[in-house]
Amino acid sequence: MKISNHSAVPVYTISGSSTARPLPEWLARKRKRSLKNDPEYASRVELLQDFEFEEASQCVRVSDDGQWVMSTGTYKPQIHTHYLPHLSLSFARHTTSLNTTFLLLSSDYSKSIHLQSDRSLAFHTPLGCHYTTRIPRYGRDLKYDKRSAEALIPAVGVNENGNGEVFRLNLEAGRYMRAYEIDVGGDDYASRGGGALQGGISTGSVNTAAIAEESHNLLAFGTSLGTVEFWDSRSKDRVGILQSPSHTGPVEGKQAITALEFDRSGLGLATGSSTGLIYLYDLRSPNPVLKKDQGYGYPIQTLIYLQSSTSTRTQISEPKILSADKRIIKIWSTQDGSPWTSVEPAVDINAVAWCKDSGMFLTANEGRQQHAFFVPQLGPAPKWCSFLDNLVEEMAEDPNDPNAYTSQKAGDVYDNYKFLTLQQLDSLNLSHLVGTTSLLRPYMHGYFVAQNLYEEAKLIADPFVWEEERNKRAKDKIDAERESRIRGNKKVTAKVNKRLAVKMMERAEKEERLQARRVLEMGGGEEEKQVTVSPVTGDDKPSGSLLSDHRFAKLFEDPDFAIDERSREFQLLNPSTKPPPSPLSRSTERRLTAVEEEALAEIPGTDTGSSSESDEPVPKSKDHGRISSTSYKRSGHRPQQQPQMLVSSSKRTSQAKDRTFGSRAERSKSAKVNTSTVVGEREMTFAPERNSKAQKVAPPEKRREKGRRSASGNIFRSM
Incomplete structure (x- = not known):
């Protein structure tokens, strides 16, 4: 796993000929054992098992469900299918001729159509080749129209009318339909076709096709003349022709369209020419919006709009496009054409496939091994190789840096x-x-x-360099803790549930103090990596709590989310929480009447004034046995009024009441009296004992007659 591009947006080569040396099959087993000491061979990453061909690979596709990868190559011509969750080769299948291109008709690998180099179309299923049919002329490209269930094959040459053809194979009807006739030049040597009907060298052809599947389903066909024709699949008629832009040089005048791609909206179109020029069009205007030069002059083979459904990084927020020829893969912005990143493998490229919603690219090339490139800033690793994210973060210098995953130092x-x-x-x-x-x-x-x-x-x-580095790390950690230390009393700005906010704030502050104490006890070093101090944000809210989480902002702002601490449900869940005083509590309390206040004033030692500043002890009333001070009542202390059951036989005692349950138990035990006032729970144990009265009174033994004995102890039988 190496960095292929040392730039602000690096590209990691996961597998390919530039990262690991492939072992020849004739290499002895002893030689293979000795390679365990080779650092280059030991540090290789084999992403997919047997992701290679004996000579070269021609085309590669990723299924819509992201679980399968199918690729074709040579020699011998064969098909490889990999199951991505297992990172292994599912099966390999040989074919009779070389595969030009293919498509996956289903969401997985079960249905595929292959365009062969011997003018044939082969339909494959998991059991093998299902059916094979021939086409009149050699095909250049292959597309599948899902709405009409037709396979479109742009072909070389012209028909009897002097037009190029795009063959239509209807998979529902099982037969060829009338082909789309595209203008590619005449069949004479004077015109552009150059003897196309007889098979001349400069034969006119329909090189490529594109379908706007996610929008209006318009068909676009690129020709060898440099034009793009648009067809409507519903009316089976041509709806427009896009001419090539005005050329300024002799080389640009010979360019042909070799790649086409619609964006997701269907209004943008990207065209690639045989001279390495890329034009971006808006279908509402015949003039190109942007012109981009690939740089090497080779025909453009692949164009992909990198429009992810789940944007994971800020870099993908701007629309980007991938363009590839046989030499280099470039990713650049569609707004101004500025380059974003690029990768240039060691071998020629034949096809590029992008794993959707990720930063992974798979290529088919002229080398034995197929390439796999990973761009972390474009997106995360796919689910089947999520471990690559951890490997890249370990290789990065600073993962918290917004421009992380940079290249190595000089x-x-x-x-x-x-x-x-x-x-x-x-x-x-x-x-x-x-x-x-x-x-x-x-x-x-x-x-x-x-x-x-x-x-x-x-x-x-410098023998003390490690000690200095350790002390420096400890000092930095302490400084960071001092920055996040609590300064004074924090003001809670919650409008609703203030008591809950204060409680959470105190809990977060306590955790911060404990973590800071651990950091100071460890003194930095390697152990300090295990302790993390949660910083405090600018608004004095601890990070990670509900106060700083925007998802729970309404809990402290919206009155509808107010917690009623007087409700029964809250008291059952929080039995130790004292409910706040009600604002109506003072108004609902029973106050003393004027007669009662006069009666209290007649008792010596009581104060009937309004002053509540006296700190003298207040005597109890002999008649009532309670504190009867108006100042004490007005200070907010009210005796709890509990319902009492008075029994006529009960007598009041002037003795002081016992304050604890233990003192009452000792008192009842010493007095041998079973009290009727029980506080709390009580346990009683009953043990069987003999009746003392029955033991004292013994029944008189009656004399019996001699010779008669009774085995029964029943007294009534002897009466």
């Missing part, structure tokens, strides 16, 4: 080597090795030094 261009200048060599006391040993390899204005030698020299030159 000194890490080569593996296991460090680039040092002359000044750095002097600081490490290695300048005496210049010109005397092969450990220093000169390069530009410095030298490459082995990484192990550099680390040892740095440790010898």
